[in-house]
Amino acid sequence: MSTKDHTPAQGFTLLEIMVVMVIMAIGAVMTAPTIGRIAEENSLRVVTAKVVSGLRKSHRQAMVDAETVTLPGSLSLLIPEKFRIETTANEIVFFPDGTALQALLIIHAGHGRHSKVSINPFSGLAQEIK
Secondary structure, eight states: OOOOOOOOOOSOOHHHHHHHHHHHHHHHHHHHHHHHHHHHHHHHHHHHHHHHHHHHHHHHHHHHHTSOEEEETTOGGGSOTTOEEEESOSEEEEOTTSOBOOEEEEEEEETTEEEEEEEOTTTOOEEEEO
């Protein structure tokens, strides 16, 4: 009787590969909504930063030019269409002495997500409220 050296086949079976693919697909489906939410939250932060930056620029302009600067309350030029700004004032006004009319802006991004920006009437500075 002859004995052959029989070595097992190397590699993976089709079934093993398919099981791994199914596990990877389940993981991808579970993480997709989280990645989308992170991207939306990041875009809200970017828009809020742009609004604050624009308001601070207008504040500086009022002091440098020694003229009152008045902006519409909606600030629709600063934000993409998918966002909406709600404000406590019809106009945002910065005075040459560095003061401003007090205002609170709420930037809505949908799905109940929003950020708030406050304009301090004494310093005229705009800042995000955390």
